[in-house]
Amino acid sequence: MMATSKRGTWATIRRIAASDRISGLIMLGFALAGLLLANLPFTAHAFEQLENFRIAIPHTNIDMGLGHWVQDGLLTVFFLTVGLELKQELTTGSLSNPK
Structure with a gap:
């Protein structure tokens, strides 16, 4: 049962990685999330501290x-x-x- 679940998960990951559209949308989503988090007042300080680590x-x-x-x-x-x-x-x- 577990091997079938892992195989299905890896097949889904391979399908997503092979799709230019889906992987591009995922990258765009993370870029937008990073921009948003870096510019919010309550998370910007954490980004500055992380940058200077x-x-x-x-x-x-x-x-x-x-x-x-x-x-x-x-x-x-x-x-x-x-x-x-x-x-x-x-x-x-x-x-x-x-x-």
Whole structure:
């Protein structure tokens, strides 16, 4: 009984992840929720404290706030994704033919 439930759950998750529309709507919903929570007076202070939370790597000089870690990480993932998409389009996609 439990294996069937897990299999059904994973199938649903795979279907949602494969759907561009559903996954885009989920991402948009989380972005809107983040914007709303960051700008409400009673939650903005918590976001500021979380942003300034320091994370350091021992035995290095890397010591940054969580906001900097998120910015650097998200920019890295963004440009990696853009580069991979561009490579795919140039090799097998619509940009592979000069015409």
